[in-house]
Amino acid sequence: MNSRTLSEYRRVVGQPPISQLQQLARSLEGATVVHVNSTREGGGVAEILNWKVPLMNELGLIASWEVIEGNDDFFHTTKAFHNGLQGNSVPLTKPMIEAYESVVAKNAERLRPLLEQADFVFIHDPQPAFLINLCPNRRGKWFWRCHIDASRPNRRIWSYLRSIVNQYDASIFSMPAFTQRLDHPQFLIAPSIDPLSDKNCELSSREIDSVLGRFNISDEIPLLTQVSRFDRFKDPVGVIEAFNMLNGSVDAQLVLAGGGATDDPEGAAVFEEVQEAAAGNRRIHLLMLPADAHRTINALQRASTIVIQKSLQEGFGLTVTEAMWKGKPVIGGNVGGICLQVHNHHTGFLVDTPEGAALRIRQLLNQPDRIEEMGITARRFVAENFLLTRHLREYLTLMLGVRRGIENNLIAV
Amino acid sequence: MxxxxxxxxxxxxxxxxxxxxxxxxxxxxxxxxxxxxxxxxxxxxxxxxxxxxxxxxxxxxxxxxxxxxxxxxxxxxxxxxxxxxxxxxxxxxxxxxxxxxxxxxxxxxxxxxxxxxxxxxxxxxxxxxxxATTVVFSTGILLSSPDDFFRQLPHISHSSIYYHFVEARRRTEHAGDDFSTWLTEYGSMFQDVVDTLSRIDFYYLSLPLLHDTIIREVGGIAVKVGHE
Incomplete structure (x- = not known):
């Protein structure tokens, strides 16, 4: 797990955000907090927990991170939940529900004592959600933390999950648009990035050049990069279509870099489709990277002229935040959290089609000054609002608020 | 007074x-x-x-x-x-x-x-x-005098500025800001600072911009009258 301390973050964010955390945490000293998700590596949730749990501990809380273990049937079902929450039409059969509930029940045997005794329990995404049904003697407050764009969920999937989620004391969504009709309070906490993680820290030009060299990527040709899992919702094939539409009008090369996650069984199939779409084009580099290739991804983003995130559906879109932190304009899909981050003509462009992406790539590559201006604006916005200190502050505020009575609009601690 | x-x-x-x-x-x-x-x-x-x-x-x-x-x-x-x-x-x-x-x-x-x-x-x-619910907490910073205020102003957080300069207007009887209320205790000595603060059209500024504006305006007066 991440071992960076608050004093290291102070060098990046300054003293006031660190003091805020310390002051808020005083009123929560000794509180036990448990986070549960379904994977230790790969994906935004694991990355967030990797810094959040140690920092909560440094602030005087007693925080831990538990990962539920599952088999193939379990992960196929939870992938269906994931896709269904994002609005895909997916089947939900009785055997799938049985596979899901039985795996969570096995995990509950191991986790129950810890969870039932905790002051605050944060259950991340649908995979471990059913734990609440199996922990009847809950002492603390339980939150369901949804990191997914659940704005238009598949009815059948949501109907099943809603019956579980409604049992929580509250839920947390990344954006107002992702919230649902639920019987409890729904809080809003946007995610964030860790500026000191391998994925976001400063890198030497030597290290960046070495990564480019390793993958035979030219450092003389403008680089367009999309970093995301090989997932249909990220539309990697659409990015290739956009790149092909440039048709030599501007000199560019494209990198599609994807990491795998242990809870995503579809990745390999989508990667094959992408390989087929890119076949024969030497300017397109497809990189299937291991889950821990954070510095490589960092180097690719830093080497990029423009970062692309042409998702068709998206949660918050942390790869967009990462790119903006590195001072890159982003051409992003007009969906989910990308709309919160990319502002047309200011931090990049929102697009709905491969044609739109091709148009904006051409526009920007012909205006190097605008690329730089947009990059400066993008980095400033992330620095002010979307680094992990703000994220952690909101969790502490939430815990204090819930403990003191959230119905009050002003609470002094 | x-x-x-x-x-x-x-x-x-x-x-x-x-x-x-x-x-x-x-x-x-x-x-x-x-x-x-x-x-x-x-x-x-x-x-x-x-x-x-x-x-x-x-x-x-x-x-x-x-x-x-x-x-x-x-x-x-x-x-x-x-x-x-x-x-x-x-x-x-x-x-x-x-x-x-x-x-x-x-x-x-x-x-x-x-x-x-x-x-x-x-x-x-x-x-x-x-x-929303606002949780208010102490920063541990005590400003012992207006000079201390002028010195510390750049170092306090944007959200402290929000709490004392913006949110105060909801909380206080006279709908003023906390800094001016405190400075008024010094009689006319800091009236020009209070007047300057009252002229800031804060609602249309983002918090970083508001913070910068207060630093600039108040800092200018402090330098002029030798409070730095």
């Missing part, structure tokens, strides 16, 4: 605040009629959030309007006439949120009467009603 020496005054305790936002549970609005219905019924905390807490919420953009109703009218309804009418409302010029509610309802009624039909927004662009 007789003027006292600096060490006879109470120090200023710098506080800070953090916001946690939640859905207000009021459903959504997809057109002007629905917005009007919700505004008429919403709790004042919800109205306060959409008018006054926009400055302290994390945001990627620096929108052209300071309240959420105007932003939604411009971005989602694409009704710039309405957006400008709503956008010019400065909630801090009214002593009661109910007065602001009436004003918003009047503007909406007027716009409804002007339009031949009511455009509805697309799915995903509905107005979503929110409210």
């Amino acid at each position: 007789s003027e006292r020496t600096e060490n006879q005054f109470m120090p200023f305790e710098v506080k800070d605040c953090a916001l946690i936002t939640r859905m207000a549970g009021l459903g959504t609005a997809i057109n002007l009629r629905e917005l009007r219905e919700r505004v008429a019924d919403m709790p004042v905390d919800c109205l306060f959030h959409h008018f006054c807490e926009t400055q302290v919420r994390p945001a990627f953009d620096d929108p052209e309007f300071s309240n959420d109703f105007a932003v939604w009218s411009a971005r989602s309804l694409r009704d710039r006439v309405l957006a400008e009418r709503l956008g010019v409302i400065n909630p801090y010029t009214y002593c009661d949120l109910e007065v602001i509610r009436e004003l918003v309802l009047e503007i909406l009624d007027e716009r409804i009467s002007e339009l031949a039909h009511f455009p509805s927004v697309q799915r995903g662009e509905e107005f979503l009603f929110m409210s």
